Amino acid sequence: MNRTLILFFFFVISLNPDVISSSSLKVHTCINEISEQDTLRKNQELYNGKVWTNTHRRINGDPYLFANYFLPGTVSSNGKTYNNLTIRYDIFSDEITIPVNREEILQLNKEMIDSFTISFENKVFKFIQIRDTLNNVDGFQGYINVLYQQKSALFIKYIKLITPEITDKSDGDFLQTKRVFLIKDGIISLIGSINDLYKVLNTDKTQVKEFLKKNKLKISKDKPESYIPLIRYIDSNGL
Numbered sequence: 418m419n420r421t422l423i424l425f426f427f428f429v430i431s432l433n434p435d436v437i438s439s440s441s442l443k444v445h446t447c448i449n450e451i452s453e454q455d456t457l458r459k460n461q462e463l464y465n466g467k468v469w470t471n472t473h474r475r476i477n478g479d480p481y482l483f484a485n486y487f488l489p490g491t492v493s494s495n496g497k498t499y500n501n502l503t504i505r506y507d508i509f510s511d512e513i514t515i516p517v518n519r520e521e522i523l524q525l526n527k528e529m530i531d532s533f534t535i536s537f538e539n540k541v542f543k544f545i546q547i548r549d550t551l552n553n554v555d556g557f558q559g560y561i562n563v564l565y566q567q568k569s570a571l572f573i574k575y576i577k578l579i580t581p582e583i584t585d586k587s588d589g590d591f592l593q594t595k596r597v598f599l600i601k602d603g604i605i606s607l608i609g610s611i612n613d614l615y616k617v618l619n620t621d622k623t624q625v626k627e628f629l630k631k632n633k634l635k636i637s638k639d640k641p642e643s644y645i646p647l648i649r650y651i652d653s654n655g656l
Contacts, residue, residue, distance in 0.1 A: 463492060463499050465529060469514045469522040478591035480509035482535070482575050487516060489536040494529045506535060506544070509577040509591065511559040533560075554605045556596045565645045568652040570600040573641055597641045599648070610638055618651055 479485040487503035492513065505514045513525045513533060532545045544560045556574050565571040574596045579589040597608040599617050606617045614636070615622055628650055629636065636643045 463494055463525065463529075464515075464517060464523055466524045466526040469524045473509075473591075475586075475588040476579055476591055477587050477589070480507045480577050480591055482506045482508045483537045490534050492525070492533040493531045494525075496531070504533065504535065506533075506560070506575075508575045508593070509579070513560075530560075554598065554607055556607070557598050557605055561598070564642055565648055567649065569648050571641065571644060571648060572598045572600075574598065595641075597638075597644075599644075608638075608641070608644075611636060614644060614647075618648070620651055 473480060483506075485505070487505050490502050490504040492499045492502060492504065492515075502515060506512075507514060512527060513530065514522050515525060517523050527546070530546055532543065534544070535542045543563045545563055547558045547561055549558070556576075557572075559574070562573040562575065563570070564573060575593070576595060577591050577593050580592050582589050599606050599608050599614070601617055601619075604617075606613070608614050608617065615625065618625070625647065628634075628647065632646065634643070634646055636647060
């Protein structure tokens with residue numbers, strides 16, 4: 418039906434070249450409106466949240482992960498995955514926002530979200546939602562980035578805080594930080610240093626160093642993804 422309507426517009430325009438310029442703009446607008454309507458119908462179940470408003474106008478910076486603009490992504494809600502979306506991840510409030518149309522932004526209903534992905538600089542970042550608040554590890558809840566998940570699992574929790582520096586021009590600055598968590602043998606541990614990693618892995622340091630040297634690997638607390646080869650090696654060898 419929509420395709421027939423669009424073809425009809427082009428047919429009418431072709432009959433009168435004098436109105437091509439003005440009519441082209443109308444057709445372009447019509448196509449955009451039809452596309453928005455199709456998207457709304459397709460993602461109607463996902464668009465179950467509240468209208469987003471900017472409450473951080475006096476804070477320097479932004480509360481988002483990677484960029485303050487919308488990024489390509491997917492969202493899984495109640496077992497259904499929605500593809501070809503553009504989303505922003507607010508790591509200050511731990512919420513996802515999505516544009517409904519050219520004028521309205523929606524904050525998704527967090528209770529319905531199982532997981533989501535964000536694509537940035539040719540890399541896909543996967544996040545799952547941890548709803549278990551009974552664990553005694555501070556910060557291991559909400560949306561968490563999955564780095565590795567096999568026998569053991571490695572996660573990053575991205576966070577933004579507001580520094581309490583109030584001036585006439587601002588109420589502070591956004592400051593980004595992160596926490597790294599490792600699950601081994603069912604135990605969740607906060608990894609704040611390389612020594613923490615060795616302690617949780619509970620593996621002979623000499624053997625670890627030999628593995629790293631042999632494979633020309635370096636691990637750094639500033640790059641948690643560098644832990645992955647070592648964790649995978651330990652998982653695969655039952656260490």
